Amino acid sequence: MRIGIMGGTFNPIHLGHLIAAQRACEGMELDQIWFMPTHTPPHKPAPAGTTPEQRRDMVQLAVSGSNRFCVSDAELRREGVSYSYDTVCRLQQDHPDDRFYYIVGADMIQFLPKWYRIDELATRIGFIGLQRKGYSASLEALPENIRAAVTLVPMPVIELSSTEIRERRAKGKPVTYLVPANVERYMEENGLYA
Ligand SMILES: Nc1ncnc2c1ncn2[C@@H]1O[C@H](COP(=O)(O)OP(=O)(O)OP(=O)(O)O)[C@@H](O)[C@H]1O
């Protein structure tokens, strides 16, 4: 199988993540997308306002209607910083017949050279890079070996982030149509970000 890994903090998951995953799925003819919430993100502050279980629950709700999308808790089960290299090595050990692709937004593409053991990672998997407003999706600045591993997939610009969802919730503004309805309900019921 061709499997896309959609890694993220997902604090919380929003429609930008889901549309990105769907475009990657179509553009690269993937069989499945595994949404992989990080335990501890490598390059940003530890997520505040939620537990890892709550972030995972919201992702689970968001993908519940799909037959191609699912949640992997491989990183949540592993203590410490969630380096993608460690995750990929483990996945390839457990699923030797499958091919893995790592899906990243355009904001992340320019930081790929800073990823832990990126040179080895780029020999193991392909990266699927998606367009995102405000960030250059150009590959020119990347070293040749990393550039060769990235395929760009066009996606409509979805100007939306988890930060915006948290800020709207903190101000008492609705997040309707920005996150799936069942995720909005979960945030309400658990008093998240309010
Ligand atoms: N609107 C979007 N369009 C395309 N890709 C996105 C979008 N939002 C997030 N992504 C991508 O999804 C992955 C996971 O993102 P993450 O969970 O950190 O969400 P975020 O919205 O960037 O969060 P935050 O605002 O808290 O920094 C990253 O590769 C990121 O680039």
Ligand SMILES: O=C(O)c1ccc[n+]([C@@H]2O[C@H](COP(=O)([O-])O)[C@@H](O)[C@H]2O)c1
């Ligand atoms: O392995 C790394 O060095 C690395 C550095 C930055 C980001 N990542 C992964 O990229 C994904 C998106 O990261 P973030 O910080 O936008 O949530 C998430 O799965 C991270 O674990 C991985």
